[in-house]
Amino acid sequence: MNTAIMVVLVMTGIGLVFGLILAFANKAFAIETNPLIEIVEDVLPKGQCGACGYAGCAAYAEAVVLEPDVAPNLCVPGKKIVADQVAEITGKVSAEIEPRVAQIKCNNPISDAIKKYNYVGLEDCIAASLVQGGPKGCQYGCMGFGTCAANCPFDALTMGENGLPIVDEKKCTGCGKCSLICPKHVITMAPIGAPVAVLCNSKDKGAAAKKVCSVACIGCGACKKSCPYDAITVENNLATVNGTICLEKCNNPICLEKCPTGAIVPLTEDAKKASVILKEAVAKAKAEKAAQAAQAKKEEK
Template identity: 55%
Template sequence: MNTAIMIIVVLVGIGAFFGVVLALADKKFAMEVNPLIQEVEEVLPKGQCGACGFAGCAKYAEAVVEQEDVPPDLCVPGKAAVAAKVAELTGKKAGASVPRYAHLKCRGTRTAAVMAARYEGVPDCAAAKLVQGGPKGCKYGCIGFGNCVRACPFGALSMGEDGLPVVDKSICTGCGKCVSTCPQALLVLQTFDAPVQVECSSHDKGPAARKLCKNACIGCGLCMRSCTHGAIRLDRFVAVVDTEKCRDCEEPVCLAKCPTKAISQMIGVRAAEKTA
């Protein structure tokens, strides 16, 4: 009994000793944190998206305060408002930012796309792709298990009833987290002033693409030849819009010419920009 008590006393004593040693060491070697770093971090949106190029908001706050060459406008989700606040706190100059949102370049819905197989594995796009490129016949289309939805730190994406992710442009910050998550590379960051976009990414030849998805671009080139601004080209059997050349036509001819309606007008985008 006495032996057990002695062991307990010794262990408590050792614990207390090391506790005091650690407390003294912490006090002696503690590093002073620049209070400005905390002020900058507080104005950041806390999405931890990494769009700034740093591992989270805290790291960016530290870098923009302590490193002269780190600009104050790297926070993509914060847009111009946050950039202005960070610039004011750090005494740096913020550049002009162009608002963007995530756009899905696929319309392979449940009713439009042909299913080639039944997938019963882990409900994950990357995992499904490992099994013969996914369950859809079109191996370029959205697999539909919502990796992008789960990756969005701002809740701007949701899965639609048709099996494709839906982007809420009024919430989307353009951080690009979903873009890097999609194993099919179907999500792109789109500027709010782009009038039209091709909503297909299939590189199959026309007949094969149409057979696998009735909404597919068949690479016929009618849109390209009808565009008076030279904003459309063909890249491996799929049309691509150059947003730098594309103009806001009153009645885009490319939309009327497309036989599968694979080109869509970005309706409501400008209204979303005003609320962003």
Template identity: 60%
Template structure:
């Protein structure tokens, strides 16, 4: 047997022994340092919806399950998609008291169809809202409007959004859990979480003054204040040239939303 072959065999043998040694060390260390996981964590995780949306403030369902079981300061009602039913189960399992959480759904604050909206340029780049927004704040003349490239659709963990025929997102109210993932990824802040029983809302996101807003979009809120004057309940106010509604006042005391008929640009609508 040549010297070179002997050398190769020796090297292989030494490497094998070294690997075996470190393998044994790691196995012993793993056994000695292993932290026994509370079995209740797995039970709590099993009742969560597994959307991994992060709405609870933790990195996924397992992280929240660990926190709510181990930390007395973590509330049992932080799973927004799970709503009251999951909060009740987590409360029972952890022995904590859950405060009532108002269920919400996503709402698109833009109603200007992509195909007829005035454009600043023709976009042919990456089909992503965030990417388009980096180029002069999107192709729409209204820099506050939805650009229609479906980033919200791709990021919804519950398949509750689809693109409509007008190029704008449509929310499936039966599937939407109000997790807020779409709201967080929208670069235009066009998506708002609203109470599920909201009756009427402003379908506009522009804070431009009247003439400029109307030039950019024929159905934009122009901040005229007619809705403020006609609302008998004081539920509407103008903030930064945009009509803003107190949805709880509308839900609780308004039976005849006259603001819808009085709005000159039909920017206020019934929430379908």
């Protein structure tokens, strides 16, 4: 009995000693935390998307408070309102942020797409891409397994009936997480309100691209030549529209009519109306030309 009591007393004494040592160490080596870090973190949207370049909202809050060179406007999902709040808390100046939205650079429905093989396995784009680059004939196109939608922290992406992702512009914050997770780099960030875009990601030459996709960009450059604002570039057999230039200057996207495959599509209602007007004008011009040719041929006889 006495032995048991002694054991309990000794163990209690050892516990008290170690407790005192730990308490002293905690006080002696404690790191003082800047209270502004917690205040900034509370302001952030908590999406943990990493668009700021840091591993989550807490890491960015700490960096923007403690490091003078870290800008207060790096939280893309928070947009201007959060940037202004962070700037006020940290005493920094917030630069203007251009609103942006996710854009799917593929317009070839999964049901219509040519396949290299029938894929049976985990329905995940990253997993599927490890098997010969994925089942889709176009090695640059969306595979439609929805990894982007599953990983969107703001539920801004859903999978459409055609098997391609649909972006809800009201929910999309432009954080870019979907762009980073897509193994085919099909998703890009574009300015909100850009009238047109090349919805293609293929880098193949014209004939090869057209062989696996009827709406592929063939890199012909017709759109670039027709654009009066130099908003279109062609690199690696793929045309790209500078959405910012297009948004600011263009009110008559004639590139829509010049594209032979329909890889350039109208994104806004105004652009869609302009596209219809252009197509009607082109059809009318062709009909008039055909009528004139027929008349001239008749007069020759």
